[in-house]
Amino acid sequence: MARVAIVTGGTRGIGEAISLALQAEGVTVAANYAGNDERANAFSDRTGIAVFKWDVSSHEACIAGVAEVERVLGPIDIVVNNAGITRDGTLLKMSYDDWKAVIDTNLGGCFNMAKATFAGMKERKFGRFVNIGSINGQAGQYGQVNYAAAKSGIHGFTKALAQEGARFGITVNAIAPGYIDTDMVAAVPSEVLQKIVAKIPVGRLGQAHEIARGVTFLCSEEGAFVTGSTLSINGGQHMY
Structure with missing residues (x-):
């Protein structure tokens, strides 16, 4: 019987790539989303x-959401906490x-889904x-005290929950992406993006499927x- 996974923020960007990669491995995937019904339904179709x-x-x-997924698809074996927002300043x-x-979405969401x-x-x-x-949770980033704090908190949350789950066959890990070629990064002004890429040793942005392979x-x-x-997974931009 196929394992069942929930991917939060799973219908676009990195989340979409993760959903598709898990599906390709034979996992039954439930893609969570919060906002755009039209885009989510198009993804599902x-x-x-x-x-x-x-x-x-x-x-x-x-x-309630987890209960509904389990009612439709079965018990949850895998949770990928990908959902995240920015409110920079x-x-x-x-x-x-x-x-x-x-904080509530990026870090609190991890707690809520684990609970x-x-x-x-x-x-x-x-x-x-x-x-x-x-990467900004590891290295910090100007204008992102909220985002950097939440993402840094994820790394601590991961280490602590891993200790609780280990003896029960539950693994808890994190992936720290660098700058990935998604809609969010595409919205960065081109002159700023050029400076970002110049600091990445491999000389390019990452691709969403490269994050997804780590997840699988x-x-x-x-x-x-x-x-x-x-x-x-950051192209050598920050070696932590």
């Missing part, structure tokens, strides 16, 4: 991957709402969590001895 709408920053919505210009929204799925994984003696961090390994049976780790 194109790929055959079921989509489920809820806001990962809401604890109650995650509990320097500290002096950043509102509390912008701080809280990013909704960990007990079932423990009972079945198998589980995989992959949390998508960021960590979710596989072959990845069972890897837990509490952060895999940096």
Whole structure:
């Protein structure tokens, strides 16, 4: 019987690539999304991957969303916490709402999804969590105290939860992408993007499928001895 995975933010960008890569490995994928119904439904029609709408920053919505996925697809074996938002600005210009929204979604979403799925994984003696961090959570970034704090928190969350899950066959790992060629990066002004690429030793942006391949390994049976780790996939931009 195929394992079941939830990929949060799973219908676009890195999340879409992860959903497709897991599907190609024979995993039954549920792609969570929060906003664009039209785009999510188009993704589902194109790929055959079921989509489920809820806001990962809401604890109650995650509990209900996971229950619905399990009702439709079966028990959850894999959770990829990919959903994330940005609300950039320097500290002096950043509102509390912008701080809280990013922390609640990017970091709080990891807690909410783990809380909704960990007990079932423990009972079945198998589980995989992959949390998508960021190079900016490792190195910091000007104008992103909220985003950098949330992503840095993901790396600590990963190490702590890995210790809780290890004896139950549950692995917990993180991937820290560098700058990836997605819609979010495409929105960066070209002159700024050129400066970013100039600092990447391999001389290019990463591709979403390169992140997805890391995820599929960590979710596989072959990845069972890897837990509490952060895999940096950033073209050598930050060696951590």
